[in-house]
Amino acid sequence: MAYDASSIEPKWQAAWEQAGTFTATRSGDKPKYYVLEMFPYPSGNLHMGHVRNYTMGDVIARYKISTGHNVLHPMGFDAFGMPAENAAMASGGHPKDWTYNNIDTMVGQMKPLGLSLDWSRMFATCDPEYYGQQQALFLDFLEAGLVYRKNAVVNWDPVDMTVLANEQVIDGKGWRSGAEVERRELTQWFFKISDMAGELRDALDGLDNWPAKVRLMQENWIGQSRGLQFAFSTSEAPEGFDRIEVYTTRPDTLMGASFVGISPDHPLAKQLEAHDPKVAAFCAEARKGGTTAEAIETAEKLGYDTGITCRHPFDTSWELPVYIANFILMDYGTGAIFGCPAHDQRDFDFATKYGLPIIPTFLPSEDSSPELEEAFVPTKTEKVWWTRPINWEPEATGQEAIDATIDFCEANGVGQGVTQYRLRDWGLSRQRYWGCPIPVVHCETCGVVPERKENLPVQLPDDVTFDVPGNPLDRHPTWRDVPCPSCGAPAQRETDTMDTFVDSSWYFARFTAPRADTPTDMDEASYWMNVDQYIGGIEHAILHLLYSRFFARAMQITGHLPASAIEPFDALFTQGMVTHAIYKTTGTDGRPVYHYPEDVTLRDGSGFLADGTEVTIVPSAKMSKSKNNVVNPLEIVSKYGADTARWFVLSDSPPERDVEWTASGADAAFKHLSRVWNICDRIAAMPAEAGTQEPDEALLREMHKAIRDVTVNIESFGFNAAIAKLYAFTATLQKSKAGKDAQRTAIMTLAQLMAPMTPHLAEDIWAHQGGTGLIANAPWPVADEAMLTEDTVTLPIQINGKRRAEISVPADMDKAEVEKIAMAHEAVLKALNGGAPKKVIVVPGRIVNVVV
């Protein structure tokens, strides 16, 4: 009988479900293991990237079950967000219907993959049971001072009519709509993530099982810098502005200062603006400046001389002009700087334009000219020659001078060393309908009043329409107008909803007690947290993972997570994409025409259409509907079965790298599984003769090596290498002349080793060979050390580092004996030509190297 996945796979999926194999249970006798893949957005389409992501998690989950763990492996949906509203606007339906229909569809696409998920824990973030608990968290955060409201210049997306976080603005465009982002001032809710910047940065060092790359990206994002904060005293300034605080990371260049610059949003600038139309005009112009990368790149440095002057802190007779400048950001440092044109290119450009002095504080060497063509900015670790050192040697590095200046300023009461972070607070308000409502009410007399917890969830109204842009909650009187929870007077609900990154910042904790009537159940959370292995895409390296780390800390402060869970993800793995070649020709209008893979015939690496036209092949492209190179998982499952798809996405490429889907590769995977199936059949049909000692032992030795290698590879995420070993062991078994018992042991072990990757086929082989119970519950095989050690080993003999011969010696032969045999080898005798070797290195069990 041929291998038929379509009959095998549903059978075993039903068996697992009936046995409750993957329902997470607590018990004291086993360690727990929590494996989680980043939950999907319910777009309605499962793609190969999902299959790869979930298969990797599944391999880990199944492996951990068979190594005696209580495994939690849940799945849910990140279900709020704009595509649902966009769909409603486009087709007139309701975001809720669209979303829940898509969830049904995707569950239907996921189940045939045979994933070891505990479906009883499933939820979607748009379930009122979930977002109601999120509102409870919000209220607790509010009480703990972790959320606040402020007026802020925000990024406004004019197409989506919503505010975007800085991180959601890419090259000055909305991350989703691609529209040019405008600057608007609105009152917004913020999470105080910047308070934790130092802690979030320092704790990265403890995340040993995270990719170094992700830790580095977060470190750069948090952006710590050490510098000096001090004040210039002013003259001719309006009242209340007799000092201007500035922050600098280069206090060593203070003796080269030639102006003081303030942001157009600086309080002093605003003060001047109020009284002087010329200042107001300048500030308006400066603020308008585009936010696109090109605009910033090419923007001219603009300044407005306020007529105010500052006294240099080291020399009070030295006066510096105060400019309002368009390149100074209000929300970094103090919003004010001193400009040192000699050692900062921006300041250099500015000084050149406004005729300000350019005074170097250091030069490449003692005899260098002080005339500069451009700013001189060496690295801080390079030794340079100082023209006027304060308290350091004339030849010193920038870093040495910086440290010395901070010490000097602190000692003389001029300023103090300060650590600054680039990380800003997380603005969470969104002017959208399809999100978690912010549970507060605005009352004229009481101000911002939190909703009472017993009234949660503040549920989204269902009767809304999307025929006009903007937020339907704003124009829904019966939902919006409510009595104040505090005084009972007529008041209005907050109509902003939360950024969807909030939803995904704690779902992993909710999975530990998904039906609890508080956000978490501390007992369950203490048992299951942390996530032992988290798997997802590198695109979430910064936002989602940083926000989740913040949330875990905030949840600990508000009593929703134990202190042990403030770093919620013990280990992180970022998997690569599934790509596919693009086949294109050029149309009559000169534009590319993309062809479906099934319309292209491949011969010797070239591709042809049915009419013989050759197509251009672009390998390894991201799957995209517009490029006609999407491979649909359901089609693959119905053609080959889930096990083939799973096997393929794990083979060939290392999991952190992209893997290219190829039809020939999928065929090869299917053929291999068929081969294993046929071997199983053949062994079952073998007559039960007595085994023959030598072939039996040879087979079993290879089996134990396979156990060792596959185990090591699974534990280290080397799935492609594990699969390579399984191919090799299958070939050994196929050719084996061993007796039935040994072969039966081998095929059953092979099935066990394959079970994490191809669970259905493995179960079927197990049942076919009379295995006890489900292979999913069978204990993982253990390699027998005695079977791993060889009696004799083959040692290469190198002469001067080049391999020249081989000898076969007993594994435990001592060095001297090995050397004697090697020295008697004809290749060595020939190389020595009667002389004596300079040196002989014998590495037992490894190599012999003779130096002549």
Place this chain on the structure above:
RNA sequence: GCCCAAGUGGCGGAAUGGUAGACGCAGGGGAUUCAAAAUCCCCCGCCUUCACGGGCGUGUGGGUUCGAGUCCCACCUUGGGCACCA
């Protein structure tokens, strides 16, 4: 501009400082078959040799070492992150 990572056959990729190229794809040869499909077996880095063998080979150039794909330095290329952050 700053920071980081990676460069190995025709392709994807293996390789605790110890026989480079496991395994898969593509390619070639053979068995089986009336023939084909399917299946099975063998070959497959480059140059050279009838052959045995020899020479060269992990982006480039140096270095450390008995021995380097692996460690160190410089450079080149590709990919990624950040960027008017003082």
